[in-house]
Amino acid sequence: IGGVLSYECLGDGNYRFTMKMYRDCAGGGAQFDNGAPFSIYKGDSQTPIATILRPVSQVIPINPEDNPCLQIPPGVCVEEGIYIFEYQFADWPSDESYTISYQRCCRNEGVTNIVNPDDIGATFTIELTPFAQAVCNNSPVYNDFPPIVICANEPLNYDHSAFDPDGDQLIYEFCAPFIGGGKAGLGGGNQFGCDGITPNPACPPPYEEVEFVNPPFSPLNPMGGSPTVSIDPVTGMLTGTPNLQGQFTVGVCIKEFRNGQLLSIV
Numbered sequence: 001i002g003g004v005l006s007y008e009c010l011g012d013g014n015y016r017f018t019m020k021m022y023r024d025c026a027g028g029g030a031q032f033d034n035g036a037p038f039s040i041y042k043g044d045s046q047t048p049i050a051t052i053l054r055p056v057s058q059v060i061p062i063n064p065e066d067n068p069c070l071q072i073p074p075g076v077c078v079e080e081g082i083y084i085f086e087y088q089f090a091d092w093p094s095d096e097s098y099t100i101s102y103q104r105c106c107r108n109e110g111v112t113n114i115v116n117p118d119d120i121g122a123t124f125t126i127e128l129t130p131f132a133q134a135v136c137n138n139s140p141v142y143n144d145f146p147p148i149v150i151c152a153n154e155p156l157n158y159d160h161s162a163f164d165p166d167g168d169q170l171i172y173e174f175c176a177p178f179i180g181g182g183k184a185g186l187g188g189g190n191q192f193g194c195d196g197i198t199p200n201p202a203c204p205p206p207y208e209e210v211e212f213v214n215p216p217f218s219p220l221n222p223m224g225g226s227p228t229v230s231i232d233p234v235t236g237m238l239t240g241t242p243n244l245q246g247q248f249t250v251g252v253c254i255k256e257f258r259n260g261q262l263l264s265i266v
Helices: 130-134
Strands: 002-011 014-024 036-042 050-054 058-062 078-088 098-104 122-128 156-159 169-175 237-240 251-258 261-265
Touching (some): 014 098, 014 122, 050 078, 122 261
Antiparallel strands (some): 098 122, 156 237, 169 251, 251 261
């Protein structure tokens, strides 16, 4: 369904990375990977400096929020899988970025606002910029997971804000999620290649964005609505009144700034 990757700077080039990933546990899809490959790239190199295989450390069921207007459709089930690993960078702080990525196919075939959702996977990635390395920055962390089911024609008010341990400025915006992997390995081809169901190693940046069904959808207008579903750039509040039934892929990006300089995008 989706996910997010964040990091903590432990000092001396040592970092703790946390990925929270969400899966549809009612659709008959894959379980969480128990050897999820996280690949680390330096600068523009197409060869990873490391690929770390991590088991899922915790699986948590996510329950739909109580809502008096809502009758939960049958077959709605979401689980959160948490992956945690540490890595020590030999060249730190570096004058080049490090990119940490994990990729997995495929998305839920019932998604209605992007093209060919069942044929494409996702890339979960974060860039460790030279500036972020120099100041031993910690990335922001979302406070909560968005509601699984919301009501059509009912006003939406959801706090999608994050906490930043360093007190940096956070700017919220809709953005396009990244594609990662494909269906190779399901009856032919290499499942570990860039177009495979489980790319290993995860392939290097830059990453391609999902294609929205346009019109009416776009990265900045992923759900439509009247008024249009939008996000406040300062507070992270999601508001609007969705008026279409369906399943929607929505990307939310946090841009983290310190003294006007970009530190990270989560």
